[in-house]
Amino acid sequence: xxxxxxxxxxxxxxxxxxxxxxxxxxxxxxxxxxxxxxxxxxxxxxxxxxxxxxxxxxxxxxxxxxxxxxxxxxxxxxxxxxxxxxxxxxxxxxxxxxxxxxxxxxxxxxxxxxxxxxxxxxxxxxxxxxxxxxxxxxxxxxxxxxxxxxxxxxxxxxxxxxxxxxxxxxxxxxxxxxxxxxxxxxxxxxxxxxxxxxxxxxxxxxxxxxxxxxxxxxxxxxxxxxxxxxxxxxxxxxxxxxxxxxxxxxxxxxxxxxxxxxxxxxxxxxxxxxxxxxxxxxxxxxxxxxxxxxxxxxxxxxxxxxxxxxxxxxxxxxxxxxxxxxxxxxxxxxxxxxxxxxxxxxxxxxxxxxxxxxxxxxxxxxxxxxxxxxx
Numbered sequence: 001x002x003x004x005x006x007x008x009x010x011x012x013x014x015x016x017x018x019x020x021x022x023x024x025x026x027x028x029x030x031x032x033x034x035x036x037x038x039x040x041x042x043x044x045x046x047x048x049x050x051x052x053x054x055x056x057x058x059x060x061x062x063x064x065x066x067x068x069x070x071x072x073x074x075x076x077x078x079x080x081x082x083x084x085x086x087x088x089x090x091x092x093x094x095x096x097x098x099x100x101x102x103x104x105x106x107x108x109x110x111x112x113x114x115x116x117x118x119x120x121x122x123x124x125x126x127x128x129x130x131x132x133x134x135x136x137x138x139x140x141x142x143x144x145x146x147x148x149x150x151x152x153x154x155x156x157x158x159x160x161x162x163x164x165x166x167x168x169x170x171x172x173x174x175x176x177x178x179x180x181x182x183x184x185x186x187x188x189x190x191x192x193x194x195x196x197x198x199x200x201x202x203x204x205x206x207x208x209x210x211x212x213x214x215x216x217x218x219x220x221x222x223x224x225x226x227x228x229x230x231x232x233x234x235x236x237x238x239x240x241x242x243x244x245x246x247x248x249x250x251x252x253x254x255x256x257x258x259x260x261x262x263x264x265x266x267x268x269x270x271x272x273x274x275x276x277x278x279x280x281x282x283x284x285x286x287x288x289x290x291x292x293x294x295x296x297x298x299x300x301x302x303x304x305x306x307x308x309x310x311x312x313x314x315x316x317x318x319x320x321x322x323x324x325x326x327x328x329x330x331x332x333x334x335x336x337x338x339x340x341x342x343x344x345x346x347x348x349x350x351x352x353x354x355x356x357x358x359x360x361x362x363x364x365x366x367x368x369x370x371x372x373x374x375x
Contacts, residue, residue: 206250
């Protein structure tokens with residue numbers, strides 16, 4: 001049975017070029033980057049070259065890029081730093097953020113360190129920026145605003161510039177989880193009014209276990225992990241050298257082929273929308289799926305029947321990998337908090353299809369054919 005993988009928003013296959021770039025740092029150049037002899041210097045050079053590559057592609061200073069273990073750590077680090085180092089006492093976020101943000105905010109709110117509130121969501125799943133401004137205007141204490149650049153479940157894209165300008169007006173700290181957009185869109189951090197942004201290698205054909213936190217030069221934060229003073233004293237611990245090399249290489253490959261691949265993947269998404277509308281009665285789409293939305297993500301609601309209730313399980317039996325929401329809840333199928341916040345219709349079953357450069361029209365045809373039989 002050949003498998004069809006339509007869950008690229010959860011993770012992606014490692015690119016061959018990326019693996020080739022990583023292997024020497026697992027074998028030949030295995031030195032500890034903190035050692036002063038040649039083995040260590042080779043590893044140190046690889047990290048700093050990777051940092052320069054990432055900074056250049058994202059139009060940031062190399063000094064603003066910190067390597068982490070991934071998006072979750074980066075999000076947590078940004079939120080904790082905004083509270084402990086930048087004096088934020090109220091957090092405004094949205095009910096459809098990734099759990100890396102929601103659970104971190106909940107944790108600090110629960111500990112009575114800060115208060116928090118949700119910004120309103122418009123019917124198409126976009127953030128209500130007017131409500132954001134009203135909330136910021138009503139708080140005298142310094143606020144942290146944490147809103148993701150693209151929603152990982154429905155794909156909606158935030159106007160990050162407009163949100164950042166509102167934050168600027170009220171002297172708020174702005175953190176944007178850019179995990180779904182780094183490596184998929186040209187991101188110019190120099191021109192975007194954000195203080196913190198995040199990335200994860202495994203979302204664009206890089207390795208798992210490595211990410212970045214962008215910290216704008218204009219703010220000063222304290223170390224999050226104490227020990228050996230690595231990452232310019234911001235994050236102690238021996239660096240994940242081959243992961244960092246892989247992250248930079250994956251970003252380089254993604255950046256070089258971005259326009260071409262975006263076009264191909266967008267056409268797959270559009271084709272699937274057409275085919276589903278043609279073949280499945282009562283199908284609905286979540287979010288602003290034809291508007292300001294990720295070209296990689298399509299969230300579909302199927303009419304609930306005895307058959308469709310088991311849709312994820314049945315697709316899996318046929319070798320088709322899709323998800324019902326975020327894959328970051330360690331396999332627990334508790335339904336999607338994003339869909340619940342949008343339109344909690346118990347008669348619909350939501351499924352997220354997410355695409356990459358390795359997917360084909362034939363795969364879409366096969367999946368739509370199977371869905372037709374199932375529903």
